[in-house]
Amino acid sequence: MADEKKEAKSFLDKIVESYEWTIKRLERTILFGIRFVIPNKVVSPHGFLGMLTFITFIVLGVTGALLMFYYRPSLTGAYDSVKMINDEIDFGIVIRNIHYHASNLMIFLAIYHLFYQLFSSRYKIRNEIIWVTGVILGTLTIVEAYIGYDLIMNIRAVLAINIGAALTYSTPFIGPVIADIVIGTGFDDLILRIYTLHVLIFPMIMIILFTLHFPRNLVFDPGMVGIIIGALFITSALFPVPLGDKYTPDLPAQVTVPEWYINPLYALLRTELDKFVMGVLLPTLFIMMFMVVPFIDRSKSMKITERPLALGIGISGVLQSIVTTVWGFYVDPDPRKSYVERLAIDPYLFFGVLILINIVSFGGAYLYSKYSKKSPTPPRRTRSEPINISKETIEGIVYAMVITEFFVVGVSLYMYLLGNLTFGLIATGLSLIIFGFISYGIRLITTR
Amino acid sequence: MVDRRTVLKSLFVASGIAALAPFFPLGKFLTPEAQASYPRQKVGNINDIPILGQLFVTYPKTGDPAKDNDPFRQFLIIRTGENEVKAYSRVCIHLWCLVDYQKDKDLIECPCHGSQYRKEDGYAVAGPAAKQPNRYLPILKVEIDSNGDIYAIGIEGEIGYGR
Numbered sequence: 001m002a003d004e005k006k007e008a009k010s011f012l013d014k015i016v017e018s019y020e021w022t023i024k025r026l027e028r029t030i031l032f033g034i035r036f037v038i039p040n041k042v043v044s045p046h047g048f049l050g051m052l053t054f055i056t057f058i059v060l061g062v063t064g065a066l067l068m069f070y071y072r073p074s075l076t077g078a079y080d081s082v083k084m085i086n087d088e089i090d091f092g093i094v095i096r097n098i099h100y101h102a103s104n105l106m107i108f109l110a111i112y113h114l115f116y117q118l119f120s121s122r123y124k125i126r127n128e129i130i131w132v133t134g135v136i137l138g139t140l141t142i143v144e145a146y147i148g149y150d151l152i153m154n155i156r157a158v159l160a161i162n163i164g165a166a167l168t169y170s171t172p173f174i175g176p177v178i179a180d181i182v183i184g185t186g187f188d189d190l191i192l193r194i195y196t197l198h199v200l201i202f203p204m205i206m207i208i209l210f211t212l213h214f215p216r217n218l219v220f221d222p223g224m225v226g227i228i229i230g231a232l233f234i235t236s237a238l239f240p241v242p243l244g245d246k247y248t249p250d251l252p253a254q255v256t257v258p259e260w261y262i263n264p265l266y267a268l269l270r271t272e273l274d275k276f277v278m279g280v281l282l283p284t285l286f287i288m289m290f291m292v293v294p295f296i297d298r299s300k301s302m303k304i305t306e307r308p309l310a311l312g313i314g315i316s317g318v319l320q321s322i323v324t325t326v327w328g329f330y331v332d333p334d335p336r337k338s339y340v341e342r343l344a345i346d347p348y349l350f351f352g353v354l355i356l357i358n359i360v361s362f363g364g365a366y367l368y369s370k371y372s373k374k375s376p377t378p379p380r381r382t383r384s385e386p387i388n389i390s391k392e393t394i395e396g397i398v399y400a401m402v403i404t405e406f407f408v409v410g411v412s413l414y415m416y417l418l419g420n421l422t423f424g425l426i427a428t429g430l431s432l433i434i435f436g437f438i439s440y441g442i443r444l445i446t447t448r
Numbered sequence: 449m450v451d452r453r454t455v456l457k458s459l460f461v462a463s464g465i466a467a468l469a470p471f472f473p474l475g476k477f478l479t480p481e482a483q484a485s486y487p488r489q490k491v492g493n494i495n496d497i498p499i500l501g502q503l504f505v506t507y508p509k510t511g512d513p514a515k516d517n518d519p520f521r522q523f524l525i526i527r528t529g530e531n532e533v534k535a536y537s538r539v540c541i542h543l544w545c546l547v548d549y550q551k552d553k554d555l556i557e558c559p560c561h562g563s564q565y566r567k568e569d570g571y572a573v574a575g576p577a578a579k580q581p582n583r584y585l586p587i588l589k590v591e592i593d594s595n596g597d598i599y600a601i602g603i604e605g606e607i608g609y610g611r
């Protein structure tokens with residue numbers, strides 16, 4: 001008996017040994033240059049929005065790679081292959097919808113991340129390079145998503161391609177060169193080239209920039225990751241993305257609106273003023289406004305209310321983004337007017353509103369900071385009391401959640417077996433969300 | 449009194465930059481259009497087109513349907529006189545629908561949003577195309593030989609953008 005025990009122990013020891021052996025070797029790799037911090041408390045997700053953005057990037061990478069198995073980057077193949085993925089390939093519609101909604105989510109998270117970091121003044125503590133690469137990464141994310149939906153070659157895609165081409169041509173000096181490179185000799189070259197950009201070149205550049213953007217300490221919260229991806233799956237199941245009409249050169253007029261994240265640009269172009277100024281110069285200036293924040297905001301204070309300039313940029317940025325995005329969606333519904341009349345935006349009204357927004361934001365920020373300086377600083381908010389539930393209750397809830405998760409996973413598998421992808425995907429998402437809550441529950445118990 | 453180290457360092461930098469120069473011509477790899485061969489290709493015969501009639505042609509023709517169906521290779525030839533034609537790209541400079549010549553209106557028209565172009569020079573006179581920075585349709589350069597055969601020899605302007 002004693003011998004047996006010894007044997008078993010040595011076997012366990014061997015596993016532990018080889019684990020330590022591996023870790024020691026891994027320490028010599030770049031992986032251990034990054035410190036992953038798994039929070040041991042329930043913390044607000046605001047602190048790791050960047051990590052969530054990156055997780056979404058990974059989801060996009062995986063689903064995108066799978067779509068590459070079927071997508072054909074050619075004039076004749078593009079739309080039909082997307083249609084095939086959608087209608088014929090098992091789980092094709094699931095992969096495509098997740099890829100589409102993940103692109104929206106990534107842009108949303110990146111923008112949210114930017115404004116959170118701006119208002120919490122994180123760029124102050126020697127984070128200038130992280131800030132600048134972040135703004136570049138955000139811009140690349142939007143361009144990458146824009147190229148992605150061009151690849152479908154439906155009417156909406158060609159509208160976007162055409163606007164993109166016109167803007168590129170209108171840019172002095174480098175514009176025509178870039179347009180020649182991207183368009184090649186026509187549509188067939190164009191699709192293959194933007195495809196290469198979408199699946200290889202842009203992601204590569206982004207990954208390289210990640211090394212200049214990621215801080216050494218990364219917060220990784222499995223609970224929140226589960227909840228976000230779960231929510232993404234449920235959204236993908238509930239709102240499948242339509243295929244749109246196939247582009248053929250003789251199609252009659254259709255009023256289409258681009259994806260929401262390029263709506264501000266669309267609204268600017270619809271004022272029908274100079275294309276280059278509207279479509280290239282002003283958006284670049286808008287992005288530059290964020291880029292220079294760490295360099296023009298020299299105040300020592302970390303409190304946003306004491307830094308009117310950064311506060312003004314933040315507020316004006318949020319308001320201008322929202323107003324131009326919504327405006328881009330609005331099309332005069334009057335059917336008697338021509339297509340062009342319906343789309344036109346009155347430049348005086350449009351820029352009047354934008355200028356007003358800037359005056360209100362910067363003026364308001366200045367007045368607010370002046371006023372709030374006079375008032376004594378409010379006492380620091382005391383830490384909110386931890387939820388007053390007994391450990392046993394939480395433990396009970398965790399057990400219940402684990403059982404529910406197993407049940408939901410079962411339902412999900414059964415639904416896939418039946419071929420009901422929508423309910424299957426909803427259940428998959430639900431199980432991931434429950435997993436997230438289980439992780440939080442366990443954390444609540446262990447930190448008591 | 450420049451010291452030797454500085455001279456050597458600047459020489460090092462200069463030679464590094466010089467070594468990059470040969471890579472610029474390689475950029476041609478990226479722009480097939482810049483060196484595209486626009487071969488002299490027969491696209492039709494003028495005697496097959498009635499006066500003020502039109503002919504749709506593909507140029508440069510490759511024989512590969514995937515390429516030949518490309519809107520960027522679609523052109524329109526209008527016979528304007530006994531021995532005279534006008535030839536333009538069919539890609540509307542507004543949103544890339546394909547235009548054609550309407551004999552009754554004596555204008556080249558786009559079916560999508562109603563842009564109209566003059567047949568004489570391809571200038572956009574109405575519709576959204578008239579608001580573009582470049583208002584002329586790109587031209588297909590043609591030659592007509594003594595038999596009336598029309599040969600395309602090149603393109604003038606940026607297709608989809610104008611000239």
Ligand code: FES
Pocket residue numbers: 540541542543544545558559560561562563575576577
């Ligand atoms: S595409 Fe020709 S008028 Fe719009």
